[in-house]
Amino acid sequence: MKSKEEPELPSLFKMIRNFSKEMVKYIKEGTPNVTIKDYAIRLDVCQKCPSYIKSSARCGECGCLLEHKAKWQTSECPLKKWPPQKFDTKEDIDMLNG
Ligand code: SF4
Numbered sequence: 001m002k003s004k005e006e007p008e009l010p011s012l013f014k015m016i017r018n019f020s021k022e023m024v025k026y027i028k029e030g031t032p033n034v035t036i037k038d039y040a041i042r043l044d045v046c047q048k049c050p051s052y053i054k055s056s057a058r059c060g061e062c063g064c065l066l067e068h069k070a071k072w073q074t075s076e077c078p079l080k081k082w083p084p085q086k087f088d089t090k091e092d093i094d095m096l097n098g
Contacts, residue, residue: 006053007060015063022064025074032073038085042070045081 009015026032034042043066046052051060058065061078069075073085 006055007051009053009056009058009060010063018062019064022062022069022072022075026072029074033071034073034085039071042066042077042082045077045083046070049079049081051079 046066053060
């Protein structure tokens with residue numbers, strides 16, 4: 001259930017446009033993912049962000065589902081809150097890719 005204190009989502013049109021842009025970038029670069037550590041750090045930053053929509057786990061700035069967006073190496077936080085990525089071990093990346 002949505003809390004009254006949660007930020008509003010962007011319009012459906014904006015969410016589709018934002019997600020499409022992120023998806024095209026991700027596919028164009030060969031679907032690279034961040035490491036598990038960076039993924040966890042990104043999600044932690046999001047969960048502390050005033051723009052985070054807890055009920056749907058979406059970003060209130062772009063409307064994207066953070067479960068996916070935070071995993072994509074090509075994604076950026078709209079407010080530039082995510083720290084720079086650390087490109088470490090292949091093992092981490094393989095674990096994230098399944
Ligand atoms: S992507 Fe950025 S703006 Fe959106 S919830 Fe996460 S930290 Fe906040």
